[in-house]
Amino acid sequence: MKVPLLDLKAQHDPIQQELLEAIAQVIQSQAFILGPDVPKLEERIASYCRAQFGIGVSSGSDALLVSLMALDVGPGDEVITTPYSFFATAGAVSRLGAKPVFADIDPLSYNLDPGKVKHKITSRTKAIIPVHLYGQCADMAPILALAARHSLAVVEDAAQAIGAEYRDGRRSCSMGTMGCLSFFPSKNLGAFGDGGMVITNDPKLAERIRVLRAHGSKPKYYHKLIGGNFRLDTLQAAVLNVKLNYLDGWTKRRRGNADQYRLLLKKSGLLERAGVVLPEAMYAGTSAVNDHIYNQFVLRVPNRDGLREFLKQEGIGTEVYYPVPFHLQECFRSLGYKEGDFPEAERAAKQTVALPIYPELTQETQREVVEKIKEFCKV
Numbered sequence: 001m002k003v004p005l006l007d008l009k010a011q012h013d014p015i016q017q018e019l020l021e022a023i024a025q026v027i028q029s030q031a032f033i034l035g036p037d038v039p040k041l042e043e044r045i046a047s048y049c050r051a052q053f054g055i056g057v058s059s060g061s062d063a064l065l066v067s068l069m070a071l072d073v074g075p076g077d078e079v080i081t082t083p084y085s086f087f088a089t090a091g092a093v094s095r096l097g098a099k100p101v102f103a104d105i106d107p108l109s110y111n112l113d114p115g116k117v118k119h120k121i122t123s124r125t126k127a128i129i130p131v132h133l134y135g136q137c138a139d140m141a142p143i144l145a146l147a148a149r150h151s152l153a154v155v156e157d158a159a160q161a162i163g164a165e166y167r168d169g170r171r172s173c174s175m176g177t178m179g180c181l182s183f184f185p186s187k188n189l190g191a192f193g194d195g196g197m198v199i200t201n202d203p204k205l206a207e208r209i210r211v212l213r214a215h216g217s218k219p220k221y222y223h224k225l226i227g228g229n230f231r232l233d234t235l236q237a238a239v240l241n242v243k244l245n246y247l248d249g250w251t252k253r254r255r256g257n258a259d260q261y262r263l264l265l266k267k268s269g270l271l272e273r274a275g276v277v278l279p280e281a282m283y284a285g286t287s288a289v290n291d292h293i294y295n296q297f298v299l300r301v302p303n304r305d306g307l308r309e310f311l312k313q314e315g316i317g318t319e320v321y322y323p324v325p326f327h328l329q330e331c332f333r334s335l336g337y338k339e340g341d342f343p344e345a346e347r348a349a350k351q352t353v354a355l356p357i358y359p360e361l362t363q364e365t366q367r368e369v370v371e372k373i374k375e376f377c378k379v
Helices: 008-029 037-048 060-070 088-095 114-120 140-150 203-212 234-244 247-268 304-313 330-335 343-351 363-377
Strands: 053-057 078-081 099-102 125-129 153-157 178-182 196-200 297-300 352-355
Touching (some): 008 234, 053 060, 053 203, 060 153, 060 196, 078 088, 088 330, 140 153, 196 203, 247 297, 304 363
Parallel strands (some): 078 099, 078 125
Antiparallel strands (some): 178 196
């Protein structure tokens, strides 16, 4: 049985007519740049995140970049973040001439460990970027407390976590100074190309980001700031306005699939006899549970690479997020880190693998995935 890691056709086919009509309306209007679908989406996404302002931008990567630009992050500044994330998290810091400073991750959630963050703060620290990895919020209460104590900005990287709730009921993007979303096609809410959004409750920052996304001009051709071309295309906003209507249903099905995987894996004997570790919606040493949206369903397995190769031969898609932590990337060699500096991030990079979790996955398909894992592990 062929099981892709992600099947967007299965998602789009039932709503294809709505999507085509939305695209056609943009074509007829000819309002391709910051047309009416953009502010409509901005208002809807901000409300969905339980925040006040949304500013549509060209990608999740640019959302991070323009957020740091709005904070005047630059040479001489330090920004604390995780070594275990998609490259854009640390790349945005370096692109502005600032220094990314890494703190290790929590072994259960794979998110930034607040206990490690506090030891990284210096007089040059300007911001913290917690990443809500795989669809659950980082442990925000202690991170926000640290930031308040040291007068630091907090930029939530919620590229994988739209709608995820922290243990106290607050949603991703609503807790920090700003939050950043990605609408890359593989995300829970994906566009037909690149797209992103910055979320904030600060009206001054919201206006500053609106200006920065259009080359720093307001009005047109008058530049008080040096910005960039970070605008969200109207076509992408139109697609997202259609798909947003279905997001809660898709998230519910992802959670159902995660529950089904847990049930099957617990019954399989893989946890006890093969050392397979399930994803947890909590932090090490606590019982505080997050509301996970499962952008990815990530297992720890002892022979990760062997399992992946076996599943590939059986037609089952998997992915490794992320095989090389930031501190071991060649482009960050000048930061002076070495292997062993962040053991939890390194262990996760070597042991984790993501299984298919998309909403349209069937129980029969999930049973096939688990049976093939059992076959490989000889359980």
